[in-house]
Amino acid sequence: GFARRALGPWGGFLTGTAILIEYVLAPAAIVIFIGDYVESLGLFGLESGWPVYLACFAIFLGIHLWGVGEALRFSFVVTGIAVVALIVFALAALPDFSFGSLDDIPVDTSASGSNSWLPFGLLGIWAAFPFGMWFFLGVEGVPLAAEETREPARTLPKAIRWSMAILVVLAVVTFFAAAGARGSNAIQEAGNPLVEALQPDGEATTLSRIVNYAGLAGLVASFFSLIYAGSRQLFALSRAGYLPRFLSLTSRRKAPYLGLLVPGTVGFLLAAVSGDGARMLNIAVFGATISYALMSLSHIVLRRREPELPRPYRTPGGVLTSSVALVLACAALVATFLVDVTAAFIALVVYAVAVAYFGLYSRKRLVAKAPEEEFAALAAAEAELARD
Numbered sequence: 001g002f003a004r005r006a007l008g009p010w011g012g013f014l015t016g017t018a019i020l021i022e023y024v025l026a027p028a029a030i031v032i033f034i035g036d037y038v039e040s041l042g043l044f045g046l047e048s049g050w051p052v053y054l055a056c057f058a059i060f061l062g063i064h065l066w067g068v069g070e071a072l073r074f075s076f077v078v079t080g081i082a083v084v085a086l087i088v089f090a091l092a093a094l095p096d097f098s099f100g101s102l103d104d105i106p107v108d109t110s111a112s113g114s115n116s117w118l119p120f121g122l123l124g125i126w127a128a129f130p131f132g133m134w135f136f137l138g139v140e141g142v143p144l145a146a147e148e149t150r151e152p153a154r155t156l157p158k159a160i161r162w163s164m165a166i167l168v169v170l171a172v173v174t175f176f177a178a179a180g181a182r183g184s185n186a187i188q189e190a191g192n193p194l195v196e197a198l199q200p201d202g203e204a205t206t207l208s209r210i211v212n213y214a215g216l217a218g219l220v221a222s223f224f225s226l227i228y229a230g231s232r233q234l235f236a237l238s239r240a241g242y243l244p245r246f247l248s249l250t251s252r253r254k255a256p257y258l259g260l261l262v263p264g265t266v267g268f269l270l271a272a273v274s275g276d277g278a279r280m281l282n283i284a285v286f287g288a289t290i291s292y293a294l295m296s297l298s299h300i301v302l303r304r305r306e307p308e309l310p311r312p313y314r315t316p317g318g319v320l321t322s323s324v325a326l327v328l329a330c331a332a333l334v335a336t337f338l339v340d341v342t343a344a345f346i347a348l349v350v351y352a353v354a355v356a357y358f359g360l361y362s363r364k365r366l367v368a369k370a371p372e373e374e375f376a377a378l379a380a381a382e383a384e385l386a387r388d
Contacts, residue, residue, distance in 0.1 A: 085214025
């Protein structure tokens with residue numbers, strides 16, 4: 001709706017679809033990582049694979065279908081467990097922390113500007129963007145709860161500020177604790193890096209098992225919240241006519257059941273067929289970076305075009321902040337091609353198909369009563385009155 005106001009129907013569709021790609025692919029990546037943790041714990045004798053993925057999607061989609069209140073309460077509890085786990089992990093890793101372990105990756109001497117702190121040179125910083133973003137991917141999903149929130153203009157800005165602050169602190173602590181305890185080189189390929197950081201000899205300890213279970217809770221929390229956000233994004237796009245209308249149907253418990261089941265099925269199939277969490281991650285980041293760029297651009301356009309528009313929440317730093325975000329988002333988008341060309345082109349093809357669908361079909365079938373279109377109609381009427 002925000003991008004629709006600033007950039008028109010095309011801007012709304014391009015932004016919404018980019019976010020949808022992120023929220024369909026991110027759960028597929030996370031469920032693969034959940035499988036790695038389940039396998040390392042030896043739970044039920046399962047190995048990472050499609051039975052684990054199917055169980056995760058079936059159980060957690062079922063909770064979402066039960067109702068939004070139950071789903072968000074569950075998410076809050078699991079997230080609390082995950083935060084406690086990260087604090088316990090950081091305290092446990094502290095005795096083994098060494099600054100020398102942070103830069104123990106072998107240096108690629110052929111890379112420009114390479115040294116022990118930049119083993120892959122200056123280009124390595126750029127290529128690391130998608131992985132650094134993974135710490136924060138999905139935090140923009142907070143506003144997708146707007147229609148199910150009391151006083152969203154007051155509560156959502158507060159929620160996203162707290163979310164960002166907590167994420168920054170936990171990301172820095174987790175990153176340095178894991179790399180400093182075991183060594184960057186040792187954990188760079190690990191599917192469960194927190195556990196690996198606490199098992200220098202490869203033998204499981206009571207503490208590493210506790211962190212493993214709690215780390216699993218953290219992945220479940222991310223998985224669960226991304227499913228919620230993706231279903232609401234699909235619901236909004238469908239309700240406005242950007243995607244087929246039937247996808248916005250809701251159950252008696254007001255859950256968008258097709259908005260949950262369709263992306264859930266796609267996510268499960270992608271995870272089961274590929275089993276490549278890193279690739280899914282990169283495709284999700286591709287969608288995220290496009291949406292970040294378009295949202296930043298929308299902010300700049302609205303500040304310039306409609307300076308008097310009522311704004312319950314104002315971005316700290318204003319246009320300067322969103323301009324920096326726009327540049328960084330574009331740089332991160334290019335970085336996805338540096339890291340995994342195949343993943344970037346897969347995302348690009350999916351995006352192109354969606355654009356073709358909108359241009360040739362749904363663009364002419366937008367729903368006039370959808371909130372996004374009503375806001376646009378009001379804006380056009382106000383502009384007409386101003387001219388008169």
